[in-house]
Each structure stands twice: as C-alpha cells, then as structure tokens.
Amino acid sequence: MARKFLYGVALLVVLALGASLVLRFYSKELTRFAFVPRGTFEALGPLPANFYTRDEAWISRPGVRDDPAQFLPEGAKRTPPGPAYVFFAHPTSYLARDHWNGPIDDKDARFRADLFVRGMASAFNAAGPVYVPRYRQAAFGAFLTDRPEARRALDIAQGDLAQAFDAFVAQVPAGAPIVIAGHSQGSLQLLRILQDKVRGKPIAKRVVAVYLIGWPISPNHDLPLLGMSGCTRPDQTGCVASWMSFAEPADASQMMEAWMAQPGLDGKPRGSSAILCFNPLTGTVGGTAPASANIGTFVPSDDLASGKIVPRAVPARCDAKTGLLMLGDAPKMGPFVLPGNNYHVYDVPLFWSNLRVDVARREAAWLAAQGRK
Numbered sequence: 001m002a003r004k005f006l007y008g009v010a011l012l013v014v015l016a017l018g019a020s021l022v023l024r025f026y027s028k029e030l031t032r033f034a035f036v037p038r039g040t041f042e043a044l045g046p047l048p049a050n051f052y053t054r055d056e057a058w059i060s061r062p063g064v065r066d067d068p069a070q071f072l073p074e075g076a077k078r079t080p081p082g083p084a085y086v087f088f089a090h091p092t093s094y095l096a097r098d099h100w101n102g103p104i105d106d107k108d109a110r111f112r113a114d115l116f117v118r119g120m121a122s123a124f125n126a127a128g129p130v131y132v133p134r135y136r137q138a139a140f141g142a143f144l145t146d147r148p149e150a151r152r153a154l155d156i157a158q159g160d161l162a163q164a165f166d167a168f169v170a171q172v173p174a175g176a177p178i179v180i181a182g183h184s185q186g187s188l189q190l191l192r193i194l195q196d197k198v199r200g201k202p203i204a205k206r207v208v209a210v211y212l213i214g215w216p217i218s219p220n221h222d223l224p225l226l227g228m229s230g231c232t233r234p235d236q237t238g239c240v241a242s243w244m245s246f247a248e249p250a251d252a253s254q255m256m257e258a259w260m261a262q263p264g265l266d267g268k269p270r271g272s273s274a275i276l277c278f279n280p281l282t283g284t285v286g287g288t289a290p291a292s293a294n295i296g297t298f299v300p301s302d303d304l305a306s307g308k309i310v311p312r313a314v315p316a317r318c319d320a321k322t323g324l325l326m327l328g329d330a331p332k333m334g335p336f337v338l339p340g341n342n343y344h345v346y347d348v349p350l351f352w353s354n355l356r357v358d359v360a361r362r363e364a365a366w367l368a369a370q371g372r373k
C-alpha cells in the first residue's frame with residue numbers, strides 16, 4: 001500500500017504540473033529547484049537501428065501483453081476495431097533530475113507513462129491497433145529552464161519519436177489509413193514529425209486526422225508548415241484537432257504570454273496569433289455545445305487505475321478571443337486541476353466518448369473517399 005501511495009503522489013505531481021507552458025510561472029524557483037536536472041548533459045546518440053522492432057520498445061502495439069491502450073472504463077462498450085492504425089505520443093512521465101532525458105528503462109517513468117496511455121490513448125482503440133512508443137523524453141525539468149541543455153534534450157526526444165514513427169510506418173500495412181495523436185510533450189514533438197515526415201509526402205494522403213491535444217497550435221504560424229488545416233467539419237479528413245480545456249473563470253494570461261513570445265514552426269514570433277480551438281462536442285473548430293451533447297466523460301477513480309463513463313457531464317465552448325476550450329463551471333474530475341482552472345490533465349477524459357465517435361466518423365469518411373467500406 002505504501003508503494004502504491006508513493007506512486008500516486010508522484011503521479012499527482014506530474015499531472016498537476018504537466019502543462020509545460022503553464023509550469024514556467026507557478027512557483028518558478030521552487031519547481032526549478034525540485035525538477036531541473038543538475039547533472040552534466042549527456043549527448044546521447046540515436047537508438048539502435050532495430051530498436052523499434054522489439055516489443056519492449058513499445059508501451060502499446062499488437063502483441064504487447066497487458067496493453068494499457070486497450071483499457072475501457074466502466075460503462076464503455078468494446079467495438080470491433082476499425083482498419084486505421086494509430087500512432088500516439090505520450091506526455092512527459094520522467095520527473096527525476098538525474099538526467100536531461102529519461103532513460104528508456106526508468107521504472108517510475110514507465111509506470112506513469114503506462115497510466116497516461118491507459119487514460120488517453122485508450123480513447124483511440126476503436127479506430128484500430130494503437131502504437132505507443134517508449135522514448136527518451138525530455139525530463140520534466142527541461143520545460144522549466146531556458147538553458148541550452150533543455151533544447152538539446154527535446155531534440156533527442158524528437159529523434160527517438162521520429163525513429164519510432166518510421167518504424168510504425170514500416171510495420172503497418174502499406175496504404176492503410178493512419179491516425180496521429182499525442183498529448184502535451186507528445187503533441188509538441190509530433191509537430192516536427194508532421195513537418196518533416198508527412199507534409200508533401202505520399203503518406204499525407206493516408207492521414208485520417210491528427211490530434212495534437214494539450215499543446216497550443218497556431219493556425220497562422222504552425223498549421224501552414226504542416227500542410228494541414230484545422231478540422232472545420234465533423235467528417236473532414238487529413239486535418240488537425242487541438243484543444244486546451246479550462247473551466248470558468250479561466251486565467252491563462254501567463255501561459256499565453258509565454259506562448260506568444262515563442263516562434264512558431266515558421267520561425268516567426270506568434271505575437272497575438274490565435275490558438276486553434278477544436279470542440280470535441282461539435283466535431284469542428286469553434287462552436288458551442290451543451291452538456292447534453294457530451295455522450296461520455298471518463299471520470300477516473302481516486303487511484304487513477306480505473307474509472308467510469310458519465311454522460312452529459314460537461315459542456316464545451318471555444319472562446320473566440322482566447323482560443324481556449326471553456327467548460328463552464330468547474331467539473332468534478334479529481335484533484336489534478338492546474339492553477340487558473342486549467343484542466344490540462346483531463347483534456348482527453350473530459351470528452352473520451354465523443355473523441356471515439358469523432359475518430360470513427362473521420363475514419364468512415366476517409367474510407368468512403370477511397371471507395372472502401
């Protein structure tokens with residue numbers, strides 16, 4: 001019991017502090033002291049060329065024992081998987097400050113990553129087989145400092161995920177539809193993968209949709225470099241969905257200031273550029289939907305190991321001014337809400353059932369466009 005409690009405390013920390021842009025401003029000195037790596041930066045080379053042919057390199061993929069991506073909350077029905085293949089990049093789970101990049105075999109980071117996959121990637125398991133790679137993620141503390149080691153750590157993590165993506169494409173059937181998704185650091189890393197490995201390539205035609213959840217995306221400075229637009233129709237394919245969930249009253253001012261000061265994929269400052277806001281209840285960029293449109297929120301249990309589906313629990317409204325996804329009054333999801341009523345931790349669980357429907361609808365539209373059933 002004591003070990004489970006300590007795991008729970010550690011998970012609480014990473015969840016409650018998981019949004020990197022927000023973290024920069026809440027208790028800066030304390031969090032930097034607690035999490036920024038203090039050791040010498042390790043210039044890690046690439047992983048072995050055959051690394052992602054091994055089962056142990058994947059948290060989830062067909063054949064993995066006790067696959068967390070196949071989890072279903074109480075009240076959810078398992079349906080036959082569709083023909084798409086899903087590539088999911090998980091958020092930061094390495095909290096220690098011993099290294100700038102989390103070792104692949106770090107037990108605590110692996111435990112937390114598995115829980116993240118259980119609560120987030122599971123929303124995609126009806127679309128088809130889900131592939132979630134392990135990677136030498138940038139340490140949590142790398143998001144709390146401007147030291148050059150932080151950028152280098154992110155580059156190492158990106159290199160691993162790019163290698164994993166290449167392996168994923170090689171392992172799935174040629175021509176099969178694919179769904180690309182991630183959360184937080186995972187979404188950030190996917191931006192470069194989409195830019196370098198998907199835009200303008202034949203594989204772009206196979207993309208059902210891209211879900212870059214929990215990371216702000218600029219329609220002006222990011223999307224053009226991906227060769228994609230936001231998802232403006234429920235049946236649109238090859239588009240990007242992204243949202244950041246806040247209850248009201250929301251205070252995202254410091255996060256927004258930090259994001260606007262950073263350059264987009266085009267290298268230009270984002271300035272007052274809007275944030276892409278996809279509403280999972282409408283299936284479109286923008287819009288408002290009542291709680292009655294929410295067919296199922298995944299409310300986790302206290303130990304985060306299970307949970308149940310609660311229908312009609314949470315509304316959603318894309319705020320035209322900020323680009324944030326507003327939830328109205330603060331819903332009761334658990335203790336991991338960030339300052340400013342930021343529901344970053346719950347971006348996927350809030351709309352778990354609607355997200356499954358959204359993916360299935362776009363998958364069906366992609367198949368229809370290809371003349372397939």
